[in-house]
Amino acid sequence: MKILLAIDGSACSEAAVGEVVQRPWPAGSSVRVLSVVESPVPSGPETAGPPETYFDKVRRAAVDQSHLVVETAA
Numbered sequence: 001m002k003i004l005l006a007i008d009g010s011a012c013s014e015a016a017v018g019e020v021v022q023r024p025w026p027a028g029s030s031v032r033v034l035s036v037v038e039s040p041v042p043s044g045p046e047t048a049g050p051p052e053t054y055f056d057k058v059r060r061a062a063v064d065q066s067h068l069v070v071e072t073a074a
Contacts (some may be wrong), residue, residue: 020072
């Protein structure tokens with residue numbers, strides 16, 4: 001059996017991880033754990049806004065957090 005477990009680090013996803021761990025899956029089953037990050041984008045064509053690197057830093061922080069959540073669950 002192939003199990004896909006999508007998580008986001010919330011209490012609900014932690015409960016889902018616990019349920020997957022406790023269930024008696026058939027021999028040979030595999031679990032794929034994933035988390036999705038939505039890249040931040042400017043909300044409009046404003047002329048004054050954060051520096052160009054701001055959104056790259058926010059995206060990188062979200063990706064790093066997502067990796068940590070998946071590694072912890074795995």
